[in-house]
Structure formats: C-alpha cells, structure tokens
Amino acid sequence: MKLYSLSIHFKGATKANLLKAAYDLSSFSFFQRSSVQEFMTFTSALIVERTSQGSRASVKEQEYLCHVYVRNDNLSAVVIADTEYPQRVCFTLLDKVLEEFSRQVDSIDWPSGNPETTNYKALDIHLSKYQNPREADAMTKVQAELDETKIILHNTMESLLERGEKLDDLVAKSEHLGNQSKAFYKTARKQNSCCEIM
Amino acid sequence: MAESEEEVDVLVQRVVKDITNAFKRNPNIDEIGVIPCPEARCNRSPIVLVENKLGVESWCVKFLLPYVHNKLLLYRQRKHWLDREALVDITCTLLLLNPDFTTAWNVRKELLQCGVLNPEKDLYLGQLALTKFPKSPETWIHRRWVLQQILDQFLAVSHNKTQEQQGEAEQPNADSSRQLSDHLTRTLHQEMRVCSDAACRYPSNYNAWSHRIWVLQHMAKGNGKVFHDELSSTRLWVSMHVSDHSGFHYRQFLLKELITEHYQTSASATINGSSQHWSSTLPSSGPHQHSCSQTNGELSGAEAANEDDRQLSFTTVLQLFQQEIELCSDLIQSFPGHETLWSHRRHVFYLLNQWRREHQCSSRGDNNSIHLNDCDPGMSEVSPQSYAGREESVNGQNHASEPMELDRVSLPNPHDSKRLKRGVLLPGTPTLTSEHSFVNSILDSCCNPEQRRFAVAYKKWLDTVTGLQS
Numbered sequence: 001m002k003l004y005s006l007s008i009h010f011k012g013a014t015k016a017n018l019l020k021a022a023y024d025l026s027s028f029s030f031f032q033r034s035s036v037q038e039f040m041t042f043t044s045a046l047i048v049e050r051t052s053q054g055s056r057a058s059v060k061e062q063e064y065l066c067h068v069y070v071r072n073d074n075l076s077a078v079v080i081a082d083t084e085y086p087q088r089v090c091f092t093l094l095d096k097v098l099e100e101f102s103r104q105v106d107s108i109d110w111p112s113g114n115p116e117t118t119n120y121k122a123l124d125i126h127l128s129k130y131q132n133p134r135e136a137d138a139m140t141k142v143q144a145e146l147d148e149t150k151i152i153l154h155n156t157m158e159s160l161l162e163r164g165e166k167l168d169d170l171v172a173k174s175e176h177l178g179n180q181s182k183a184f185y186k187t188a189r190k191q192n193s194c195c196e197i198m
Numbered sequence: 199m200a201e202s203e204e205e206v207d208v209l210v211q212r213v214v215k216d217i218t219n220a221f222k223r224n225p226n227i228d229e230i231g232v233i234p235c236p237e238a239r240c241n242r243s244p245i246v247l248v249e250n251k252l253g254v255e256s257w258c259v260k261f262l263l264p265y266v267h268n269k270l271l272l273y274r275q276r277k278h279w280l281d282r283e284a285l286v287d288i289t290c291t292l293l294l295l296n297p298d299f300t301t302a303w304n305v306r307k308e309l310l311q312c313g314v315l316n317p318e319k320d321l322y323l324g325q326l327a328l329t330k331f332p333k334s335p336e337t338w339i340h341r342r343w344v345l346q347q348i349l350d351q352f353l354a355v356s357h358n359k360t361q362e363q364q365g366e367a368e369q370p371n372a373d374s375s376r377q378l379s380d381h382l383t384r385t386l387h388q389e390m391r392v393c394s395d396a397a398c399r400y401p402s403n404y405n406a407w408s409h410r411i412w413v414l415q416h417m418a419k420g421n422g423k424v425f426h427d428e429l430s431s432t433r434l435w436v437s438m439h440v441s442d443h444s445g446f447h448y449r450q451f452l453l454k455e456l457i458t459e460h461y462q463t464s465a466s467a468t469i470n471g472s473s474q475h476w477s478s479t480l481p482s483s484g485p486h487q488h489s490c491s492q493t494n495g496e497l498s499g500a501e502a503a504n505e506d507d508r509q510l511s512f513t514t515v516l517q518l519f520q521q522e523i524e525l526c527s528d529l530i531q532s533f534p535g536h537e538t539l540w541s542h543r544r545h546v547f548y549l550l551n552q553w554r555r556e557h558q559c560s561s562r563g564d565n566n567s568i569h570l571n572d573c574d575p576g577m578s579e580v581s582p583q584s585y586a587g588r589e590e591s592v593n594g595q596n597h598a599s600e601p602m603e604l605d606r607v608s609l610p611n612p613h614d615s616k617r618l619k620r621g622v623l624l625p626g627t628p629t630l631t632s633e634h635s636f637v638n639s640i641l642d643s644c645c646n647p648e649q650r651r652f653a654v655a656y657k658k659w660l661d662t663v664t665g666l667q668s
Contacts, residue, residue: 027398084441
C-alpha cells in the first residue's frame with residue numbers, strides 16, 4: 001500500500017506547469033530512481049493536461065493508479081499510488097493539499113512558477129504521513145461520502161490521448177524526461193516490455 | 199559498435215575484475231542493479247559503486263553475459279580450465295546478471311563442498327541477486343541447499359560434543375554450544391529479513407514466502423516462541439499489503455503450526471515436562487503466575503500443572519485465532535474490496551472450527567457438544583476461563599476467575615468439569631452467529647461493489663460450512 005509521488009500543477013491553456021512535487025522512491029531499485037521520478041513527473045503533467053477543469057479522475061497504468069483533481073481555478077494535484085491504496089483517501093489528500101497550497105501561494109504565481117521558486121514546503125511531509133492511510137486519515141473506516149460516481153476512471157494512459165496521438169511521441173517531446181530516460185523508454189518499448197523501468 | 203573477439207575478451211575480463219574489486223573495496227554492498235545507459239562513455243568502467251549499491255551499465259550486459267556464460271559451460275564440458283578463484287569470480291558475475299542459471303549455482307556447490315567457499319558467501323550472493331530478482335527460483339533453491347549444509351554442520355558438531363561429554367566426565371562446553379545456537383538464531387533472523395525484503399519487492403512473492411515457511415520448518419521446529427514472534431512481526435506488514443495473498447497464507451501456516459504445537463504439548467504434557475517449553479513461549483496477555491518449572495521426570499504434582507498448561511495453551515491458541523479474526527475484520531472494514539482478506543477469513547475461521555471440534559472430541563467424547571450455531575458468547579452460563587486474571591463481563595455481570603482447585607473440590611467428578619470447561623468458548627470467540635452478524639454489518643454499510651460481492655460469497659460459504667459440520 002504505497003504512495004509514490006504527489007505533485008501540484010497549474011493547468012494552463014496548452015500545457016501543465018509543475019509547481020511542486022514530492023516523491024517516495026524507496027521501493028524502487030536504486031539505479032532506476034531518477035528515471036522513475038522523471039516518468040512520474042511526465043505522467044502527472046500529461047494527466048493534468050488531459051483532464052477537464054473541475055473534475056476528478058483515476059488513471060490506471062500497469063500496477064499504478066494516478067489520481068488527479070483539477071480545480072475550477074485550474075490548480076491541480078496528482079498523486080501516484082499502487083492499486084492497494086484506498087482511492088478515497090487519495091482524493092482527500094488532493095483536496096487538502098490544494099486547499100493549503102492555495103492559501104500559502106499567491107495565485108498570481110501559479111501560471112509561471114516552478115518548484116525552485118515556489119514557496120510551499122509541506123508536500124514532503126504530507127506524502128510521508130499519508131503512507132499509512134489509517135494514521136493520516138481517521139475517517140478511513142467510515143465508508144465513502146465522496147461521490148465515487150463522479151470520478152472518471154481510465155483503464156490506460158492511452159485513453160487520455162487524442163485520436164492519432166501516440167505516447168511515444170509525447171515521451172520524445174517531453175521536457176520532463178532526460179535523454180537517458182527517453183533512450184531507455186525506447187529500448188523498453190522495442191523489447192515490448194513497455195515502461196518496465198518502473 | 200562492432201567489437202572484435204579480443205576486444206570483447208579484454209573488456210569482459212576487466213569487468214569481472216572490477217566487480218570482484220568492488221566487493222573487496224566495499225563489503226557492505228546491499229543491492230545490485232542495471233543502470234539504463236545505452237552507450238559506453240569513453241573507456242570508463244561500466245561498474246558503478248554508489249552508496250553500497252553496485253550497478254552495471256546496461257550497454258555492457260550484452261557482451262558480458264554471453265561471454266561468461268559460455269566460459270562456464272566450456273569449463274563444465276572440460277574444454278576449458280578455470281582455477282578456483284576464476285570460478286568464484288565468474289560465477290559471481292554470472293549470478294548477479296542471471297541468478298536462474300542453475301549450472302553456476304552448482305559449480306558453487308562444488309566449491310563449497312571442497313571448502314573453497316564459505317557458505318555465508320553464497321547466502322550473501324543470493325541476497326544480492328534477490329534485490330534485483332526477488333522471485334528467482336534457482337536462488338531460493340540454492341539457498342535452501344546452503345542452509346541445509348549449515349544445519350548439518352551444526353548437528354554434526356553438537357553430536358560430537360555430546361559424544362565427547364559422554365566419553366569424558368568433563369563439564370559441558372556450554373559456551374561453544376551457546377555460540378552455535380546463537381549463530382543459528384542469527385541465521386534464522388537473517389533469513390526472515392531476506393524473505394521480507396523480497397516480499398516487499400514483488401507482490402505476492404510466492405517463492406519468498408515458501409522459503410520463509412521452509413526455514414521455520416527446518417530451523418525452528420518445535421520452537422513456539424518463534425512462531426509467536428513471526429505472527430506479531432508480520433502483522434503490520436500484512437496490514438500494509440492487503441492484497442498479498444502469500445503474506446496471509448504465511449499467517450495461516452503459523453496458526454496451523456501453533457495448533458500442532460498445542461496438540462503435541464497436550465499429548466506429551468503428562469509424559470514429561472515438555473509443557474515447560476510451551477508455557478515459556480506464551481505471549482504477554484496477562485499475568486500468568488504459573489508454576490511451570492517442571493523438569494523432565496518430575497511427575498508428582500506435575501499432573502495438575504500439566505493440566506493447567508493444556509488449559510493455558512488452549513486459551514492461548516483460542517486468543518490467537520480471535521486476534522486474527524479481529525485483524526481481518528479491521529482490515530476488511532478499512533480497505534473494502536480486497537478478496538485476499540475474505541479468503542484469509544475463510545481459512546482462519548475454518549481452521550478455528552476444525553481445531554475446536556477436534557479438541558472437543560479428544561477431550562471428552564460425548565454430549566454437551568457445542569454446536570457452532572448455538573454458541574452465543576453472550577449467553578454462556580459457565581464462568582469463562584480467565585487465566586489471564588482479567589475479569590470477563592458476561593451479560594453485564596462480572597465473573598471473577600475461579601481457581602481450578604476450587605472446582606475440583608466442589609464438583610463430584612472433577613475430570614468432567616474440567617472437560618466441560620475446556621469445551622466452553624471464550625467470549626468474543628468467533629462463531630457462526632458472530633460471523634453472520636459481521637457479514638451483515640458489512641453488507642448494510644458498504645457501497646463498494648466488489649466488497650459486496652465478496653461479502654455475499656462469504657455468507658454463502660458460511661452456510662456451506664455449517665452444512666459440513668453439523
């Protein structure tokens with residue numbers, strides 16, 4: 001039952017702008033961590049870009065579940081978890097983080113900010129605390145009040161894409177991925193093992 | 199990048215050497231991995247050592263692996279000689295890249311047998327391989343072979359010691375046998391850690407958990423304390439891995455073993471004081487002031503104490519089951535929709551009932567059989583067992599614990615009363631009734647469709663179980 005990454009973005013007109021991110025990569029093998037981190041950033045940004053304003057969604061990709069909330073003011077958060085981690089707690093976390101962030105960071109800074117300049121320090125702590133969903137969320141035992149029918153479920157990343165769009169192209173163009181990660185993605189693809197770097 | 203054969207040869211020799219040297223430089227390496235790196239960078243070694251992690255750049259693997267693989271096969275076919283040191287280095291490299299290459303492990307078995315290799319080395323190598331290949335069947339298999347070697351050595355040594363002692367009227371060499379048994383204990387705990395790490399790296403890692411079971415079966419036979427400890431130490435782990443079927447299966451194994459221990463203890467309790475061993479492994483569920491320091495052969499007054507031991511262990515096992523069902527309920531409620539948890543519940547409940555029935559049958563043959571569907575913990579008229587000294591509240595009245603001695607005196611047939619008592623359930627013990635009410639409470643409150651499905655299936659299963667057991 002794990003959370004791997006928690007990130008805050010601003011959904012711009014054409015692309016998502018990463019404002020802050022926290023990662024827990026301890027369960028990945030040491031030499032894969034930097035690539036994994038890049039792919040998680042890439043994935044989170046892509047999901048924000050493809051999710052409509054004012055909606056929540058969960059995207060399944062291999063053994064990961066990415067949960068996203070894009071607010072009406074375009075402030076967005078994504079958490080990447082495994083399939084055991086309760087979905088309801090994820091959305092509670094996203095709500096909480098966005099609320100706190102919007103109080104601490106002025107909205108004027110959202111469209112153009114970046115992780116280095118953004119002054120919000122609590123993301124790591126939230127990620128760490130929520131690793132144990134029951135400690136973090138005393139309400140877990142109470143069944144969901146969250147209207148789960150309103151959460152869109154995507155069974156693959158592909159279903160987020162436009163017709164004709166290919167994930168490979170997006171990977172190649174992405175500014176979130178270093179050359180090594182891109183090259184590795186290519187080889188993994190060729191061997192038909194998809195993103196098994198994760 | 200076309201490499202000539204000589205170039206490959208040179209490259210590979212260098213890489214094998216770099217790996218060997220890395221281990222020499224850093225004896226604390228605890229993880230291996232492949233570094234995604236499509237091209238070599240100007241003559242630098244592909245072996246990278248960072249913070250106790252040993253990495254091999256991916257570009258060289260396609261040269262390295264076939265080459266060393268081939269070399270070892272040629273050696274095996276007696277077409278190419280390799281001295282012992284070279285064998286050690288080559289098999290090490292090979293196994294870090296592909297630990298399912300049985301031949302390499304077998305070469306190491308030979309090296310072990312002629313004393314060139316220390317068994318600990320192979321345990322270490324296996325541990326490293328498992329950081330990258332946590333399921334690797336051959337690694338686990340070889341590990342068991344090595345552990346068996348260690349166990350055999352241990353037995354041989356202690357056997358020799360006993361013989362020595364019998365031969366000469368010397369004081370027993372307590373120190374060195376203590377050392378040996380400490381060594382074994384350390385090895386046991388290390389194995390638990392290795393299994394746990396591997397279980398974390400791959401979900402439902404059947405091979406890792408099976409190995410863990412094997413280790414307990416071979417290195418902790420009859421040691422109730424270890425089983426108890428394992429039950430407590432895996433509790434948090436399974437709570438954080440609620441769909442790991444193998445993890446829960448391990449707990450089912452532990453419970454089964456504890457039942458078996460209970461039987462053996464009961465059976466042999468009157469024969470010798472082996473109950474002493476069992477009672478010393480009880481978990482701290484309350485103050486057990488118990489005169490259980492019986493040594494072998496003392497039977498006077500031991501009858502009563504052994505009777506108590508049997509009662510005690512009965513109660514203990516019952517408590518374990520109760521705790522397990524409670525854990526299960528807790529997880530089912532907190533994390534709806536995981537089939538593993540429901541499956542675990544079935545196993546535990548079934549085990550519990552089987553054991554209770556067998557226990558009742560063995561202690562007294564006849565009537566007053568507590569039917570599962572009759573049993574309502576709230577309506578028990580007989581005072582509950584309270585060896586823990588705590589006061590059970592039944593139907594709002596407090597029943598203080600009654601010492602055995604009084605019962606024996608007050609009732610005409612003391613043995614009957616004891617048997618009766620043994621058949622009674624502790625309040626809170628899972629019964630068919632309580633299980634039904636649990637399922638109903640889930641069905642009433644849940645909105646997760648999967649959870650609903652599992653709950654309904656469990657309800658149906660309960661009815662089947664009643665059918666079988668009535």
